[in-house]
Amino acid sequence: MAECDRSAAARFRPWPPFSAATLRRKLLDAVACGASGHRRGRKEDLCSLASRPTTRRLEELMRADEPESCSDRGAEAETRRKIGAFEELQRAAGLLQLGDGDGELDRRKEAAAEVRRLAKDDPGARKTFATLGAIPPLVAMLDSKDSELHLAALYALLNLGIGNDLFSVAVVGGGGFGCRNKAAAVKAGAVHKMLNLIESGSSPSVSEAIVANFLSLSALDSNKPVVGASGAIPFLLSAFKSGNSTARQDALRALFNLSIASSNAPRLVDAGLVPALFASIGDMAVSERALTALSNLVATGEGRRAVSRCTDAFPTLVDVLGWCDAAGCQEKAAHVLMVMAHKGGPCDRAAMVEAGAVSALLELTLLGSPLAQKRASRVLEVLTVDKGKKVTSAAASGAVAVSAPLSVATAAEGKGDDRMSEERRAVRELVQQSLHSNMRRIARRANLPQDFGLSERFTALTTTSATKSLPF
Numbered sequence: 001m002a003e004c005d006r007s008a009a010a011r012f013r014p015w016p017p018f019s020a021a022t023l024r025r026k027l028l029d030a031v032a033c034g035a036s037g038h039r040r041g042r043k044e045d046l047c048s049l050a051s052r053p054t055t056r057r058l059e060e061l062m063r064a065d066e067p068e069s070c071s072d073r074g075a076e077a078e079t080r081r082k083i084g085a086f087e088e089l090q091r092a093a094g095l096l097q098l099g100d101g102d103g104e105l106d107r108r109k110e111a112a113a114e115v116r117r118l119a120k121d122d123p124g125a126r127k128t129f130a131t132l133g134a135i136p137p138l139v140a141m142l143d144s145k146d147s148e149l150h151l152a153a154l155y156a157l158l159n160l161g162i163g164n165d166l167f168s169v170a171v172v173g174g175g176g177f178g179c180r181n182k183a184a185a186v187k188a189g190a191v192h193k194m195l196n197l198i199e200s201g202s203s204p205s206v207s208e209a210i211v212a213n214f215l216s217l218s219a220l221d222s223n224k225p226v227v228g229a230s231g232a233i234p235f236l237l238s239a240f241k242s243g244n245s246t247a248r249q250d251a252l253r254a255l256f257n258l259s260i261a262s263s264n265a266p267r268l269v270d271a272g273l274v275p276a277l278f279a280s281i282g283d284m285a286v287s288e289r290a291l292t293a294l295s296n297l298v299a300t301g302e303g304r305r306a307v308s309r310c311t312d313a314f315p316t317l318v319d320v321l322g323w324c325d326a327a328g329c330q331e332k333a334a335h336v337l338m339v340m341a342h343k344g345g346p347c348d349r350a351a352m353v354e355a356g357a358v359s360a361l362l363e364l365t366l367l368g369s370p371l372a373q374k375r376a377s378r379v380l381e382v383l384t385v386d387k388g389k390k391v392t393s394a395a396a397s398g399a400v401a402v403s404a405p406l407s408v409a410t411a412a413e414g415k416g417d418d419r420m421s422e423e424r425r426a427v428r429e430l431v432q433q434s435l436h437s438n439m440r441r442i443a444r445r446a447n448l449p450q451d452f453g454l455s456e457r458f459t460a461l462t463t464t465s466a467t468k469s470l471p472f
Contacts, residue, residue, distance in 0.1 A: 089118060089129060092129075096137040098111075129160060139157070139190045143193065150206050150209075191226060191232065211243070214250075229264075259297055260296055266302050269305075277291075294336050298343075304344055307344075308345070314337075330368055357383070361379055
């Protein structure tokens, strides 16, 4: 019996349960109004208590706690909003799973368009769609015969793959989830299904969407060998040569991504990418990226041999140093020349000199960016050393040593000068002639008087310059 009393007492509550905010409001009302409901006769006395400083302070403290309840309401509203957003994503992902029956195809198309819209600007939506399994049914839509369904699925996959920042994946938690979606799309067979669409004769709009997806997928390092080995390179090269402006730039960026992986170099070279890149130089919209792709290719033996076989390679690179004022183009052209000078053969270095690379490089050491100056100096160093080797070997065989003709006075003086070797005289002559030509070229570009090159100061500068005055 005692236990029953204790349990009943434990269940008894003197007032119904209130939330903290409700209890504070009731206390505030009681203090402000003097609990008039309980003591009507003393209403005036109790209300006068509210004017006291202590009561006023209590009222201020209670009202200061009121925003907390507002924040609670805001948190509840935010929770409801998130639940509604998740249900919207879940509904769109569920519609992607429908079959090909009457009316279901249109609903799948609408669902793909909804995925495209929701994933465009929301990293969290991209992560949620991947978690809900939206990528495999989108890839499966590429097997359909409906071109509109192809477009909807391709652009939905494209937006799901936005973002390639691995750091944001680990730290932020979803900001760069697109890189995982790229891998999931390749795993689901997106690459081969897109190539099947191309082989079956896709429309130009579908082809453009496929190029954009190859650009997105090739941005992930683990996808580069897969895309390169799939047979997509000829299609991308064709889009680069003959596509519209958007498709052309997307194709070039995709080819550049593929050139980063050295395993793709033989396939890119066999497809004819190197001549196509040199042919595109001159179009300022693509020149710098084309030179960057060439910089990746010359890092491999296949790429260097392809550049050597291209008859217009070195004249084109020298022209970039002369006419292009963009620092990025000059730096990348100098990089290609530097690699070819260091790792190429004597024929490559001779072709550089014949194309006028020496004067252009000397000008670059004076007017280029710090990086361009450094690279140009290294190329000049290789070319002068190679020139000296030719002079030494020719002198040993008794042949004429220097390609640029030496004056008779210089040759006669050299016979009596035991302190200067044939190699040093050849290098000095090469530097003097190149610097003389270079200063004339600079004078023309600066619109200086025509007789500037004949002044005594100019003559003294070119005749007293030695190899030690150059930055290499």
